[in-house]
Amino acid sequence: MFIPGHITGFFAGYRSKNILKTGSIGAGITVNKGVKIELQEGDGKIFYNGKKIKICPVEKVIQQYKKLGYIGNHDIKFSADFPLGSGLGMSGGCALSLSKELFKNQNKIQNNLNLNPIDCVKIAHISEVECGTGLGDVIAQHIKGFVIRKSPGFPINVKKITNIGDEYYVIVEIFGQKETKETLSNPEVMKRINEIGKSCLNSLLKNPTLENFMKLSLKFAIDSQLINDRILSICEDLKFTVGASQSMLGNTLFCISKKETLNDALSILNNPIVCKIYP
Ligand SMILES: Nc1ncnc2c1ncn2[C@@H]1O[C@H](COP(=O)(O)OP(=O)(O)O)[C@@H](O)[C@H]1O
Numbered sequence: 001m002f003i004p005g006h007i008t009g010f011f012a013g014y015r016s017k018n019i020l021k022t023g024s025i026g027a028g029i030t031v032n033k034g035v036k037i038e039l040q041e042g043d044g045k046i047f048y049n050g051k052k053i054k055i056c057p058v059e060k061v062i063q064q065y066k067k068l069g070y071i072g073n074h075d076i077k078f079s080a081d082f083p084l085g086s087g088l089g090m091s092g093g094c095a096l097s098l099s100k101e102l103f104k105n106q107n108k109i110q111n112n113l114n115l116n117p118i119d120c121v122k123i124a125h126i127s128e129v130e131c132g133t134g135l136g137d138v139i140a141q142h143i144k145g146f147v148i149r150k151s152p153g154f155p156i157n158v159k160k161i162t163n164i165g166d167e168y169y170v171i172v173e174i175f176g177q178k179e180t181k182e183t184l185s186n187p188e189v190m191k192r193i194n195e196i197g198k199s200c201l202n203s204l205l206k207n208p209t210l211e212n213f214m215k216l217s218l219k220f221a222i223d224s225q226l227i228n229d230r231i232l233s234i235c236e237d238l239k240f241t242v243g244a245s246q247s248m249l250g251n252t253l254f255c256i257s258k259k260e261t262l263n264d265a266l267s268i269l270n271n272p273i274v275c276k277i278y279p
Pocket residue numbers: 053054055056057083084085086087088089090091092131132133134177178179180181249250
């Protein structure tokens with residue numbers, strides 16, 4: 001089971017008493033690098049690229065399945081292309097891959113869990129929201145591709161842009177970590193984010209192209225003051241590409257480039273990771 005990484009260009013967060021309606025609107029792209037999961041007999045230990053760690057939304061997924069009768073007799077092994085906490089949706093990817101894997105194996109797991117396929121997406125989303133590690137990644141990672149999220153949470157209300165062709169590369173460079181929870185729990189910052197995110201969404205819906213997505217992502221990053229000076233300066237140097245901005249909510253740059261500008265774009269970066277859009 002593979003779940004793609006997700007790059008959020010811009011977003012606005014919504015809180016509701018109904019956790020399924022808590023989430024975000026916004027836009028992003030999934031990429032062909034992400035996270036794979038493997039379950040082995042065990043007692044609930046979590047490994048990320050061989051290291052035993054705690055991932056809040058993964059623990060929440062386990063708790064929710066236990067309430068449905070799962071006995072928790074697995075160790076969970078994630079093999080990921082990106083680190084956690086880089087704004088590439090790895091926390092959501094881990095939660096969703098586990099939820100989908102437990103759903104897929106439900107007949108082998110002691111009780112038949114009696115779930116609909118969409119319930120496993122809901123379980124992963126609830127886990128991310130409860131942990132404060134994400135608002136919209138899980139839905140975008142379930143839909144895949146260039147996804148515009150028009151309503152927060154469920155029922156899923158998205159516009160998936162499908163006519164984008166295969167000529168685009170997505171370049172990612174990770175500069176450090178940034179805990180999503182810190183931003184999402186800061187009301188002052190969220191107020192600014194939400195105003196700008198909503199306006200970017202309206203603009204993108206009027207002209208839903210990758211070029212406009214990149215232009216609005218950079219506008220969002222600058223106006224929200226989330227972008228740092230180092231990433232901003234590299235984004236300016238990458239103006240000859242389709243566009244570059246900061247992947248939300250991380251200390252990570254992303255750039256979309258056509259093949260003809262790819263080598264020039266890579267020459268500006270130190271540790272670029274080249275991906276394709278995962279459709
Ligand atoms: N080494 C680590 N670096 C960053 N997060 C970690 C690490 N180990 C465990 N975690 C957990 O992983 C989750 C990362 O969430 P988040 O910041 O939303 O990441 P992402 O941007 O990949 O979705 C948090 O629950 C955090 O506590």
